[in-house]
Amino acid sequence: MKKLIIIPAYNESENILNTVKCIEEDAPDFDYVVINDCSKDNTIEILENNHLNFVNLPVNLGIGGAVQTGYQYALENGYDVAVQVDGDGQHDPNFLSDLFETLVKENADMVIGSRFIKNEGFQSTFMRRVGITYFTKLIRSLTGKTITDPTSGFRMCNHKVIELFSKDYPRDYPEPESVVALLKRKMKVIEVPVQMKERQGGESSINASKSVYYMIKVSLAILIENLRKYKV
Amino acid sequence: MNVQLRVLLIVLIVFVFILFVQQIKKKALKLQYTLTWLALLFFLFIVTVFSSLQNFLSNMMGISLPINMIFFFGFLFMLAIVYRLTEAISKQSEQIKDLAQKIALMEKEINDKHK
Numbered sequence: 001m002k003k004l005i006i007i008p009a010y011n012e013s014e015n016i017l018n019t020v021k022c023i024e025e026d027a028p029d030f031d032y033v034v035i036n037d038c039s040k041d042n043t044i045e046i047l048e049n050n051h052l053n054f055v056n057l058p059v060n061l062g063i064g065g066a067v068q069t070g071y072q073y074a075l076e077n078g079y080d081v082a083v084q085v086d087g088d089g090q091h092d093p094n095f096l097s098d099l100f101e102t103l104v105k106e107n108a109d110m111v112i113g114s115r116f117i118k119n120e121g122f123q124s125t126f127m128r129r130v131g132i133t134y135f136t137k138l139i140r141s142l143t144g145k146t147i148t149d150p151t152s153g154f155r156m157c158n159h160k161v162i163e164l165f166s167k168d169y170p171r172d173y174p175e176p177e178s179v180v181a182l183l184k185r186k187m188k189v190i191e192v193p194v195q196m197k198e199r200q201g202g203e204s205s206i207n208a209s210k211s212v213y214y215m216i217k218v219s220l221a222i223l224i225e226n227l228r229k230y231k232v
Numbered sequence: 233m234n235v236q237l238r239v240l241l242i243v244l245i246v247f248v249f250i251l252f253v254q255q256i257k258k259k260a261l262k263l264q265y266t267l268t269w270l271a272l273l274f275f276l277f278i279v280t281v282f283s284s285l286q287n288f289l290s291n292m293m294g295i296s297l298p299i300n301m302i303f304f305f306g307f308l309f310m311l312a313i314v315y316r317l318t319e320a321i322s323k324q325s326e327q328i329k330d331l332a333q334k335i336a337l338m339e340k341e342i343n344d345k346h347k
Contacts, residue, residue, distance in 0.1 A: 035336075055340045059332045069333045076337065171329070 003100065004079040005032040006070030008063055009087035013041045015199075019089050020052055026093040033073050034087065037066040063153075064174035071166040083156035088199040090122075091154040095194040099156040102192050109161050109187035112147065112179070113154035113194035121195025131215060135176050138219065142226045143183040148191055150176040161187065170221060173214055177221040185230045233283060233298050241280045249273050268316055272309035276302065 005023055009016050016034060023032050034054040036043055038061075047054040055069055067084055074082040083099060085091045095113055103111045115123060116132070123129065128151075135150045153175055157165065161182065170177045182189050252269060255261040279286050279302060286298040295301045 055336045057332055057336045059328065061329055061332055065329050065333070069336055072333055072337060073340070171325075 001080040002078060003030045003081040003083070004070075004074045004077070005030045005093075005096070006067060006074070006082055006084045007032060007034045007087050008037060008066040008070065008084070009034050009039065009043055010037040010060070010063070010066070011039045011041045011043060012087035013039070013043045013046055015089045016043055016052075016087050017046055017050060019085070019087055020050075022089070023085065023093045027096045030083070030093075030096060031079075032085075033070060035066040035069050035073075037061060037063070062172045064169055064171040067153075067174065068165060068169040071162050071169065074162050075166045079162065080159050081156060082162050084153050086153050090196045090199050092195060092197060095154070095192075096156075098192050098194070099154075102190055103156055103158060106188065106190050108158070108190040110155055110157045110179075110182055110189045112149060112152050112189065112191045113156075113196075114147075114149035114152055114191040115194065115196050116148040117191060117193035118195075120193070122198045127211070131211070134215075135218065135222070138222060139176065139180060139183070142222065143180060145183050145189065147179055147189065150179050154194060154196070173218050173221075176218050177225055180222050180225045181228075184225065184228065233280075233286060237299070238280050238283070241276065245273055245277045245280065249277075265316060265320060268309065268313045272306065272313070275305060275309065279305075 005027070007016070007019060007023075012019075020032060020034065023030065032053060034047055034052055036047060036054055036056045038057050038059055044056060046052075047056075055073055057066060057069060061069070070084070071082060081100065081103065083096060085093065085096075091113065099111045099113055102108065115121060116129075124132070132149065132151050136146065136148055139150055140146050155175070164182075164185075165178065168181075179189060249270075252261065252266055252273070256263050256266060279289065279298075283298075286301070290296070290298045290301040293301060293304075295304065
């Protein structure tokens, strides 16, 4: 099976080389592609000089658009499995085999690496955990399914979901909304415990003023996604 | 509505109308997106010229001053125009995203072939 790691990168010059090195060491059976989302720093030079495998977006599309480009790349190049690993080094490639085994064994459509099953590793800040719990409850009340870490970007999908996401993927803050999109289609979403690290440099895309926007936007997106009807 | 105000409105409407037609002629504006504007101008022109229609509409809607009726309809048309813009932006941002992704993936393919 051909397996691809999608690494969205926006201004990740401090972390990107290290992230790719970790992947090459710890997950050698995976291919990777870095999606440079029109970074303003010298991420592109680092990608070029080190001959990394990358796709360079001509304009900044935001995390959703970048990750979707990765899914399109996976589809075009005939990958069976794609997994998102953030460029900031939060996601430990050692867990990729866990995700993959679960995907195959359970015949799942998506496997999410969750911080909150075993509650080990970096647990995010208190305020963020409050937000994440809220989304877990919102998704449970709408779909009946419990997703302990709906904001996790550390997610692996099968070919069916690669196809779906390469056509249709939310633009900004896509994680919780796209999980609901799968659940609404009665697809199988499973979580496995992972440990995440604190980001190793650079800045998070969500700061204090954006978090209010984030909560409202993602809540609305989930509610509207829940109104959509799909043939199962 | 008195004569001065009506003349002022008609002059303004005619001026804006000519401006719009010129811009469309020069292809600076797309007719597709200016139709709501032209509808607004047309409506304003009709109610300004025919004062009996003005009074009739105001009475029917329970608006005491005809000018307020014109403001009200002007506001509704503005909402329609802004809606058109929001729709156009949403569509375009999706199209731009699709283009950017296609370009990025094609560039990648070309670069890979040259290696």
